[in-house]
Amino acid sequence: MAENTSKTLRHMHLYSVFVRNFSEEGTFDGVTKELDRIKQMDVDVIWLLPFYPNGEKNKKGSIGSPYAIKDYRAIDPTQGDIDSFKNLINEAHKRDMKVMIDIVFNHTSPDSVLANEHPEWFYKTPEGNFGNRVGDWSDIIDLDYAHRGLWEYQIETLKYWAQYVDGFRVDVAPLVPLAFWKEARERVAEVNPEMIWLSESVEPNFIKELRSKGLTALSDSEIYQVFDMTYDYDVRHAFEDYLTGKIQLSEYTRLLDHQDTVYPENYVKMRNLENHDRDRITSFVSDERVILEWSAFNYFQKGSALIYNGQEVQADHTPSLFEIDKIDWNFESGINGYLAHLSRLKRQYIPTDNVVYTLTGDDESGAIIVSYESEQVLYGIFNVGQTAKTIPVPLEDGEYVNLLNEESFVVEGGEIPADATPIWIQK
Numbered sequence: 001m002a003e004n005t006s007k008t009l010r011h012m013h014l015y016s017v018f019v020r021n022f023s024e025e026g027t028f029d030g031v032t033k034e035l036d037r038i039k040q041m042d043v044d045v046i047w048l049l050p051f052y053p054n055g056e057k058n059k060k061g062s063i064g065s066p067y068a069i070k071d072y073r074a075i076d077p078t079q080g081d082i083d084s085f086k087n088l089i090n091e092a093h094k095r096d097m098k099v100m101i102d103i104v105f106n107h108t109s110p111d112s113v114l115a116n117e118h119p120e121w122f123y124k125t126p127e128g129n130f131g132n133r134v135g136d137w138s139d140i141i142d143l144d145y146a147h148r149g150l151w152e153y154q155i156e157t158l159k160y161w162a163q164y165v166d167g168f169r170v171d172v173a174p175l176v177p178l179a180f181w182k183e184a185r186e187r188v189a190e191v192n193p194e195m196i197w198l199s200e201s202v203e204p205n206f207i208k209e210l211r212s213k214g215l216t217a218l219s220d221s222e223i224y225q226v227f228d229m230t231y232d233y234d235v236r237h238a239f240e241d242y243l244t245g246k247i248q249l250s251e252y253t254r255l256l257d258h259q260d261t262v263y264p265e266n267y268v269k270m271r272n273l274e275n276h277d278r279d280r281i282t283s284f285v286s287d288e289r290v291i292l293e294w295s296a297f298n299y300f301q302k303g304s305a306l307i308y309n310g311q312e313v314q315a316d317h318t319p320s321l322f323e324i325d326k327i328d329w330n331f332e333s334g335i336n337g338y339l340a341h342l343s344r345l346k347r348q349y350i351p352t353d354n355v356v357y358t359l360t361g362d363d364e365s366g367a368i369i370v371s372y373e374s375e376q377v378l379y380g381i382f383n384v385g386q387t388a389k390t391i392p393v394p395l396e397d398g399e400y401v402n403l404l405n406e407e408s409f410v411v412e413g414g415e416i417p418a419d420a421t422p423i424w425i426q427k
Contacts, residue, residue, distance in 0.1 A: 005228040007352045009196070009268045013343050014100070014306045015043040018276055019051050019079050020066070021319040021326050022309055028080035028088045035088075039095045041312060041336055042343035045196070046092055047100040047169050049276060051079045055109020058139045061322025066102075067171060068109040068139040072157045089164055100167035100196065105154055106175045107132060107140035114153070115141060121150040133175075133215055145177050155184050159191045167196030173227065174202050174218035175210070181226040198270060199227040203237055221263060229268040229304065235259070236278075243284040249385060253361030253368055260302065260357050269303035274311055274318070282316040292338065293382045296404065296422035299342040300350065300370055300380040302357055312336045345403060349378055349426060367391045367421070376426055383421040390415040400425055 015038050023030025028051070038046065050066035053076045059068060075081055080088075089099045108114055110130060114121060123142040125131040130141040143150060158168070173181065188195055201220045210217035220230050238252040259269065273281040273294055285291050291314065299305050310319075313331040356373040366385015371394075372378040381393060395411045402409055403424040409416055416423075 005266050005268065007266050007268070007354070009228055010303055010352045011347050011350075012044045012196075012304045013042060013346075014045045014047050014270065014304060015041065016047045016049065016275060016306060016308045018049045018066075018309060018319055018327075020063075020076075020324065024326065026079060026324070026326075028084040032084075032088045032091050035091055035095055035097070037336070039097060040340060041307065042340045042347075043097060043307070045098045045100050045167060047167075047198075047306075048102065050102045050104060051076055051085075053077075055111045055139070057109060057111040059109070059322075060139045061320065063323050064109075065139055065321045067104050067321070068107075069104055070109050070111060071113045072104075072108075072154075073160060086164060098166035098196070099164075100169050100198065101161060101165050102171060103158065103161075103168045104171040105143065106172045107137070107142045109139065110141050112141075114143075118149065118153075121147045121153075133210070133213070145180055151180055151183065154180070155187050158184055158188050162188050162191040162195055166192070166194070167198065169198045169200065170227070171200050172202060173199040174207070174223055175216055177216055178218055178222055178225065181223075185226050196229070197227045198229040199223045199231070201230040201233050203233050205237070224264050224267060229270050232259075232269045232271055232303070240284070248363045249361035249366060249368065250363050251361075253359045256301070257359040265354055269301075270306050271298045271301050271303045272306035272308065273298055274308050275306065276308060276318070276321065278318070280316055280318050281311070282314055283318075287386065288314070290384060290386055292335070293384050293422050295335065295339065296342055296424070297368055297370070297380065297382040297384065299339075299346050300382075300424065301359075302350075305343070305346070307339060312339055341404075345424060349403065349424065351378075362392065364388065365391045365418070367418075369393065378424070378426045381416070381421050381423040381425075383418050386418070389418050391418050391421070395425075395427070400427070 017031055019031060020026040050069060052072060053070040053074050054064035055068045055070045075085060092099050121143060122130055123144045132140055132142045185197060201223055207217040207219060220234055223230055235255045238247060238255050241247045242249055242252045281291055310327040313329055313334045315328055315331060319325040319327055351372055359370050361368050365388040368382045368384055370380040383391060392415050393411060397411050399408050399410050404422060409420040
């Protein structure tokens with residue numbers, strides 16, 4: 001683990017912004033004017049998806065992916081310039097929010113500045129051509145970190161952006177050598193020692209596949225030697241498998257509970273129900289009550305929480321990465337206030353220091369029970385399955401108050417009514 005990673009990051013909540021699709025303008029200014037609304041959700045960090053110029057060669061769709069980057073050190077002029085970028089950061093800072101940007105160092109677009117100026121820094125196919133190690137990523141070409149000159153260029157790029165921003169979210173960081181990340185973090189600290197590092201860690205099967213080909217594929221445990229935070233992609237497959245009826249709830253919660261024993265004691269997971277690479281939670285769950293259950297559970301877990309722009313209005317469409325595809329904000333049912341309430345309760349009740357932390361899933365009732373046990377016990381009870389009328393709970397019979405809504409509920413015969421959830425309770 002990064003030695004200076006603070007467990008207080010478990011209370012750091014992020015809001016992810018796809019700049020070109022966030023507003024009608026598709027610009028930094030379009031984000032700046034929404035900062036007050038974002039702050040009202042008790043957000044700590046705004047994470048900007050890539051805003052660099054896209055490549056044209058082999059692009060997907062009419063616009064191209066923001067992750068097929070032409071120039072790491074430039075801004076797509078349709079999204080703004082350095083002045084509007086700095087203004088966004090300054091205005092976020094005035095509201096006590098940090099700004100994190102996307103870093104994409106595994107690959108570039110085929111017509112990138114680096115491909116033109118330093119073709120020797122790229123992976124080559126057996127035929128000697130540019131290429132990539134992951135077949136369906138046809139709009140990019142992979143970099144080769146065997147070249148020291150590439151290290152220097154990339155680190156200087158990080159140091160350039162570090163003079164402005166507060167954190168890096170790093171795309172597929174496990175595909176880049178760990179030694180590079182170790183040196184990069186040390187040298188970036190010369191510019192900004194408080195920089196927050198979030199890794200998009202990758203799925204277990206993807207790690208296995210890449211390693212079978214002799215390629216770099218770092219596990220979360222390796223990534224934690226440098227990065228402060230990682231995705232929860234180590235369990236994402238189980239989350240989606242449960243939602244689609246492929247596995248039992250207990251199998252998913254068993255993997256979640258296992259995280260607390262296999263990672264360093266100050267590990268921080270970024271919990272999320274959706275992000276720009278995954279389908280909206282509304283594509284899996286149509287019942288708003290169940291979405292509220294999952295949202296409450298997401299915040300209750302050990303780790304930070306992410307809101308992907310549009311999630312707060314329960315948008316049902318994931319914006320395309322390859323087109324101008326604006327978020328539809330015209331939804332009648334917004335949960336902005338609910339998410340803000342969950343965030344504030346988390347700061348108030350859920351410890352950042354380590355205590356006995358347990359997750360269990362009851363397959364019969366479809367409920368998840370989470371506990372933080374110290375001098376007092378904090379319980380979270382979430383009826384995500386909606387399959388039973390009552391839920392067995394580890395509470396003595398009696399009347400209790402739910403911290404989420406300050407309403408009372410009754411435990412009788414070791415069970416509670418299923419419609420009393422979600423529940424946060426301290427006893």
